[in-house]
Amino acid sequence: MLKILKYSFFDLMRSSWSYVYFAFYLLLGIVLLFLNSDLSKAVITLMNVIIVLVPLIGTIFGVMYYYNSKEFTELLLAQPLKRSSIFLGQYFGVALSLSMSLILGLGIPFIAYGLFKSNAIWDFSLLLIVGVFLTFIFSALAFNIALSNENKIKGFGYAILMWLFLAIIYDGLFLMSLIIFEDYPLDKVSLIGTMLNPIDLSRTLILLKLDISALLGYTGAVFKQFFGTSFGLIISIFALIIWVALPVLRIIHKSKKKDF
Amino acid sequence: MADQPNTMIGKVFLTKLIDWMNPKTTISFLLFLFSTCFVFAKTITICKTGCDFNSIKTAVDSSKSGDSLFIKTGLYKESNIVIYKKSLYITGEKGTVIDTQNKGYGFSVEATDIIIKNLTIKNIEVSYTKEYAAILLFKSYDFVIENITVERAFFGFLVQKSKDGIIKNNTISGEGKAEADSGNAIHLWHCENVKVLNNDVRRMRDGIYLEFGNSSYIANNYSTQNMRYGLHFMFSNDNAYENNTFEANGAGVAVMFSKRIKMFNNLFKKNWGTASYGILLKEINDAELQHNIFEDNTIGVNADGTNRITFTENTFKNNGYAIKVHGACYDNIYSKNNFLHNSFDLSYSGKLNSNKFENNYWSNYTGYDLDKDGIGDVPYRPVKLFSYLVNRTPESIVLLRSLFIDIINFSEKVSPVFTPENLIDNKPLMHKVTW
Numbered sequence: 001m002l003k004i005l006k007y008s009f010f011d012l013m014r015s016s017w018s019y020v021y022f023a024f025y026l027l028l029g030i031v032l033l034f035l036n037s038d039l040s041k042a043v044i045t046l047m048n049v050i051i052v053l054v055p056l057i058g059t060i061f062g063v064m065y066y067y068n069s070k071e072f073t074e075l076l077l078a079q080p081l082k083r084s085s086i087f088l089g090q091y092f093g094v095a096l097s098l099s100m101s102l103i104l105g106l107g108i109p110f111i112a113y114g115l116f117k118s119n120a121i122w123d124f125s126l127l128l129i130v131g132v133f134l135t136f137i138f139s140a141l142a143f144n145i146a147l148s149n150e151n152k153i154k155g156f157g158y159a160i161l162m163w164l165f166l167a168i169i170y171d172g173l174f175l176m177s178l179i180i181f182e183d184y185p186l187d188k189v190s191l192i193g194t195m196l197n198p199i200d201l202s203r204t205l206i207l208l209k210l211d212i213s214a215l216l217g218y219t220g221a222v223f224k225q226f227f228g229t230s231f232g233l234i235i236s237i238f239a240l241i242i243w244v245a246l247p248v249l250r251i252i253h254k255s256k257k258k259d260f
Numbered sequence: 261m262a263d264q265p266n267t268m269i270g271k272v273f274l275t276k277l278i279d280w281m282n283p284k285t286t287i288s289f290l291l292f293l294f295s296t297c298f299v300f301a302k303t304i305t306i307c308k309t310g311c312d313f314n315s316i317k318t319a320v321d322s323s324k325s326g327d328s329l330f331i332k333t334g335l336y337k338e339s340n341i342v343i344y345k346k347s348l349y350i351t352g353e354k355g356t357v358i359d360t361q362n363k364g365y366g367f368s369v370e371a372t373d374i375i376i377k378n379l380t381i382k383n384i385e386v387s388y389t390k391e392y393a394a395i396l397l398f399k400s401y402d403f404v405i406e407n408i409t410v411e412r413a414f415f416g417f418l419v420q421k422s423k424d425g426i427i428k429n430n431t432i433s434g435e436g437k438a439e440a441d442s443g444n445a446i447h448l449w450h451c452e453n454v455k456v457l458n459n460d461v462r463r464m465r466d467g468i469y470l471e472f473g474n475s476s477y478i479a480n481n482y483s484t485q486n487m488r489y490g491l492h493f494m495f496s497n498d499n500a501y502e503n504n505t506f507e508a509n510g511a512g513v514a515v516m517f518s519k520r521i522k523m524f525n526n527l528f529k530k531n532w533g534t535a536s537y538g539i540l541l542k543e544i545n546d547a548e549l550q551h552n553i554f555e556d557n558t559i560g561v562n563a564d565g566t567n568r569i570t571f572t573e574n575t576f577k578n579n580g581y582a583i584k585v586h587g588a589c590y591d592n593i594y595s596k597n598n599f600l601h602n603s604f605d606l607s608y609s610g611k612l613n614s615n616k617f618e619n620n621y622w623s624n625y626t627g628y629d630l631d632k633d634g635i636g637d638v639p640y641r642p643v644k645l646f647s648y649l650v651n652r653t654p655e656s657i658v659l660l661r662s663l664f665i666d667i668i669n670f671s672e673k674v675s676p677v678f679t680p681e682n683l684i685d686n687k688p689l690m691h692k693v694t695w
Contacts, residue, residue, distance in 0.1 A: 041601065052663055171664035175649070178656045186655040194658050207660055223655075224534065 001085030004076070008093025012065070018101055021057060025105025033113050039120040043127060046106070047206045050131050051199055055138040056163050058098060062142025063159045065094050067152050074260055087143070087255040091248070095139045099132045106131075123209050130202040133240045137198045138163070140247035147254045170197050187222040195235075198243045205236045307332035316358070317341050323348060331356045331379070339363040347373030352380075359383055366394040366410075372401040382411040386441055393418035393443070394432075397425070405430065413464065415443035421450045428457040434464040439487050448473040456481060463487075467509065470496040479503050489514045489540075490531075493521065501526065512537040512557065521547040530556045537562040538579070541569070549574055551695055559584050560602070563592070572596050573695045581607050581647075585615070595619045596693045599642070603660065606642040607651060612683050617642060621689040629690045640688040643679040645672035 012018050028049065032042045069090065076086050106128065115121055142159050149155035174193050178186055194200045208227060226232040304327055305311040306319045313319035316338050319329055328349040339360035348371070356378065360366050362385040367376065374397075381394040393415035397403055403425040409432075410416045416432035419425065427446060436442020445461035446468045448454055456478040461467040467483030469492040470476060478501035483490035490506035491513045493499065500522035506513050512531035515521055521544065528538035538557040541547070543565045552574045554560035560579040563569075564586040575598040576582035582602040583594070592615045599605045600623045619635075627638035646665050649656050659665050672679060 044601075048661065048663075048666075168664050168667070171659055171662045175656055175659055175664065178653050179649070182653045186653070190655040190658045200658075200662070203661060204658060 001082075001089045004081075004086055004089025005092045005096075008065075008069075008090045009097050011069075012093060012097040017061070018097055021098065022101040022105045025102060026108060029106045029109030033109055039110070039113065039115065039118045039124075042110075043120055043123045044210055047127060047203075047210070050127060050134070051203050051206075052167055054102065054131050054134045055167060055199060058095075058135045058138030059142045059159045059163045061098055062091075062094055062139035063146050063155055065090070066143055066146035067155065077260055083255045083258075084252045087147075087251055088248070091140060091143050091251060094143075095136045098135045098139065102131050102135065103128055123206075126209055127206060130205055130240075133244065134198065134202055136244045137240070137247065140244065140251060143251050144247050144254065147251065147258060166197055166199050171200065174200075191222065191226055195239045198240065201236055201239055201243070205233070205240075208232055208236070302326075303328040303330060305330045305332060308334050320346075320348065320350075335359060337361055340365050341367045343367065343369045343371050343374065346371050349375045350377065350379075351375075352378040354378070356380065357382065360385065360394075362386070364390075365392055365396050368396045368398075369400055369403075370398045372403075374400055374402075375404045375406075376408065377404070377406045378408075380409040380411065382413075384410070384412065384414040386414045386436070388440070391415050391418055391443060391447075393447075396420070397422050400425070404428075408432075410445075413443070413445065415447060416445040416461065416464065417447065418443075419446075419448045419451055419454065422448075422454070423452045424454070425451075426455045426457070427459065428455070429459070431460045432464065433462045436463070436465065436487065439465050442487060444469040444492075445483075445486070447471070448476065451476065455479075461486065466490075466492045467506070468492070470494065470499065472496060474498050477501070481505075482507075484508055486510060492516075493518045497521075500524070505529065506531070506538075508532070509536075511535055512539055514540040514542065515544050515547070516540070516542040517544070518547075519545045523547065523549045523552060525551045526553075528552065528554045528557060528560070532556075532558050534558070540564075541566045544569070548572075553577070554579055554582070562586075563589055565589065567591055569593075570595075573693055574598070576600065576602055576605075578602065580604065583607070585609065590614055592616070593618070596689075597621070598692050599623060600692075604644065604647040604650075606683075607647045608643050608680065608683060609651065612680050617683070617685040619687050619689055620685055621692050622685065625688050627688065634690050636688040636690055639684040639686045641673055641676065641679065641684050643683055644669045645678055648678050 032045055036042055073086060110124060115124060141162060145158045145162065146155045149158060178190060194204050304313065304319050304323055306313045306316055306329060308314055311332065316331060316336055320341055320343055323329060323346065325346045331350070331352040333353045333355040336358045338358060340363065357380045358366060360381065360383055362383050364385055366381040366384065376395060384394055385392045394410040394413055395405060395417045397419045398421060400422045401424055403422065405417060405427045406429055408430045411433060413432055413434045417427060432445040434442050442465045444466040445464040446456055446459065448469065449471045451473045452475055454473065454476045456468060456476065457480055459481045461481065461483050462485045464486050465488050467486045467490045468478060468481065471494045473496040476499045478499070481504045483504065484507040486509045488510050489512065490509035491501065491504065493515045495517050497519040502524045503526065505527045507529045509531055510533065513528060531538055536558050538554040538560040541561065541563045545567045547569045549569065549571045550573055554574065555577045556579065558580045560576045560582045562584050565588040567590045569592045571594045573596045577600040579602045581604045582599050584607045587610050590613050594616065595618045597620045599620060605622060605624060622640050622642065625636060625640045627636040627640065629636050645668055
């Protein structure tokens, strides 16, 4: 598995898309810091971008890489190799190279700007952790979609739809259901609803750090316990780990049964 | 020693007298005056051994009006020291500690011209029926309380029906666990013209509480970690408070049922919690807020039933809500304020009701200024659709900063349906207001 991971990783590192992705984040970081010199404000703006963009790029890259390297995969399958190690190797190769572009692209301008001396360092590292989690989650979901669909166009379509659903439509439905059932106690429901969507989950995790004063404005014992203590942080990180684990397990399961 | 001022006044008075009195009466009058001077202006020292008295209580009881009491360094285990209709000048040496041993009041005073200075008073009794205080002033006029440190206080200073006093440079701290078993640091009840300056009050119920207190001035105080309010006004008119810092109090600062309050240059900071505000305005009229800074509060200003209030040149920074306006607010003017990076700039219930938002700087403003006059060409709408939704369904706060919310906020901005249409800042500033 490690060999395939290494191969996929270096293959992607050589591809121009990784450089474009890296350059985009580098530029974003520099422009943000240039426009507002306040590090913690830049972190908030960055959050808005990361929450939406990282899943999108993770999804597209995952699907694209799977379909592009399909012939090579079939070649590998003819060798005496474990199926799970082939697919997991490819998956981790994609996810790692994307995470590296993200971390380096954003890290370099912020470090150059004096991140280590500022107190925004924890917020910023949380942002990077969330970004990495989102990359792993969405490339795993993309691999799942690609594995289940032989048709490229269909696979792409489903992947984009999944992103659209989780990034925007889910929140719309969520908000509507909250308003429809506003007569009922909703605090637990709303927290569970947040857990069920990795984008919402990451957003909440960052909000816990940044907008805590607004969140505490809501009266509710469950909310207070969740947002007011480290309990919320631990649960959120745990849920993110589950969000990575489940799709990866499905990749293993699916790849074992798939007929090529 | 301390009787010098009296003899000085006596001498001046005498020289005036000598000018128009005949020599014979002068001499007898002079003798009389000198004798009375020495009788009145006595300095009594108090210490464990070798002084006039070894107990403050007996010293106070045997002193006469006009006397000075000097308490030397030491620990005095005394309580309920009653000063009744005597004007005394009580000072302590550095390190003078009065331990009331959880027995009633420290000093209980009913007198005019009273000065209490440089003491530490500690261990005030906690009671659920009586308001035990380190210093209780009742019907006292022209008083000065200065440099008093109160530790483990129940009430710090309880001032009732008094006038024309100064309370300054004191430090008061308590250790109460709940609102019920703790008192207020400085509590003014039915007082007039009292100055409260440079005090540090913490871990009490209310930091400074004015109940029926008029024409008072509160400045340069630091009030923090109090269970209820850092500063609390009730039925108190014509007061001013300036340059105070209120940090991390249970529910911030409350100004209720009061008229004509001036609030200048105060800092309201880190008041976090479900019912916590930078400042709570409830049934107040004709007040002025200027040059205040509201930072990191759950709600910066919570206005309910406030009329004719002007907010000018205040800064609202990083609050959950900068301003939350409830019903029955009329003719309030918000101008030249800075709204910087608040989660919600404004939350509004009901109609606009002739309140006005004008010439403010909003960090969320996205308009442009083509004629370069420093005023944005497009009006700003401070109320977002999302803050309306959160008002209706509080749980929806979990969707804060979601992309979907940004989209519906944008569409609401383009064509307002739910938010009041006329609630706009027609002349938003392009640059931060400085003062």
